[in-house]
Amino acid sequence: MNEQQIKQLIYEDEWMMAVLKEAALLNLPDCWVCAGFVRAKIWDVLHGYARTILRDVDVIYFDRNNCDEQKEKALEAVLRARMEDVIWSVKNQARMHEVKGVSPYLSSTDAVAKFPETATALAVRLVEGELELMAPHGLEDVVNLIVRPTSFFKESPALMNIYHERLLEKDWLAHWIKLRTVHETAAEALDAYIVATNSHDFRHVAQLLHERSVYYFSNKTCETKAEIGAYFTAAWQHVVDEHYEAVDRVWLCESVCLYTYRYSGFVDGEYVTGSGRATNVFEKVGDTWLLLHEHLSANPR
Structure with a gap:
């Protein structure tokens, strides 16, 4: 499965396209829908599953000019009013380094590159009707059903503890049985x-x-x-x-x-x-x- 095939799968998924259209309407800088939204779609297709219900849909953007958390909450409320069946999470990556206790991110792409798993470090957005896919660590791991930490997480024992605890809490291997933890x-x-x-x-x-x-x-x-x-x-x-x-x-x-x-x-x-x-x-x-x-x-x- 390559980038174009992944985009085609998303184009053909009415629910995913509706989510992406709503996110685009927010008109936020460097805005993407990321993480499990993309990862789960790929894993579901490779397992022959119907759509796995997500805990939430992660929308990220990057705006140093307004790092007020209340703006994020207001944006979530706007999205909920448009798609009530979705649990939305909106986060400005220009402030999330403070929450996570790491160095400031430079952009949404920089933030995604520093997610825990390579297979989670994915994002997609709709720009003038065309899909753009972000994969700072490439697509090889996610399409080969491999779960491994990103290089950023591997540099820190404390972050690696978070990575291992996430695997336990998420329990992905119980649902997507073909996954391999490497x-x-x-x-x-x-x-x-x-x-x-x-x-x-x-x-x-x-x-x-x-x-x-x-x-x-x-x-x-x-x-x-x-x-x-x-x-x-x-x-x-x-x-x-x-x-x-x-x-x-x-x-x-x-x-x-x-x-x-x-x-x-x-x-x-x-x-x-x-x-x-x-x-x-x-x-x-x-x-x-x-x-x-x-x-x-x-x-x-």
Whole structure:
């Protein structure tokens, strides 16, 4: 799916075009409809879904001359009067850096480029009847169903915590089941494990496997057992410092391997149950982590 195809999908969507027309009528500087409005459309089409109902529709603009939040509220009221079925969110990006505690944005495009996920860093607007699409990080991730942090977020541990917490709160992978969460380093992936484990969302822990582990799961290669065992071991060695300070690490590693393969359906490194799809493995591994957590809690070493 390329830019022109995405535009065509939007042209053919009466609801999206109505939203864009209303936003354009506000006649605001550097005004766009952004984030989930575009992202969800692409993901819905790639999953064969009907339109996913959005929590809200994000309209952004950039105006340094009037940063009064009350103007944004007034604009939301105008839009609600025109399209009552939409929950509107209007934000002037010239002031949003203060809310987020970051350096001032230079434009709406600069603000969008600094959104949490590359797949969220999208915006569209209608100019004289023609669609303009903004994608500061390109379209490759969103059309390939990849979720990863933007470079801006990766620069800050505090922002990365926000990114991981967003994934838990949004729970996109439960709805758009073909999505893949990608971490470019083992450290990023382990941070995600820890955030998810601390929230006790073990299904999400399983979904936050490193891209390499996803590859081994889905392709059932000979290295599956060694690679995934080593990765789980590394993840748990980080978690154990918080939860099981006195644990015998050798025993812990053995428990990780035992529970992973017993409850995930692995026999001699081969996945032998279900359809063989990686998502089925993730569900089983999610159960594995929960069982192992209960086992470790009940049988401390």
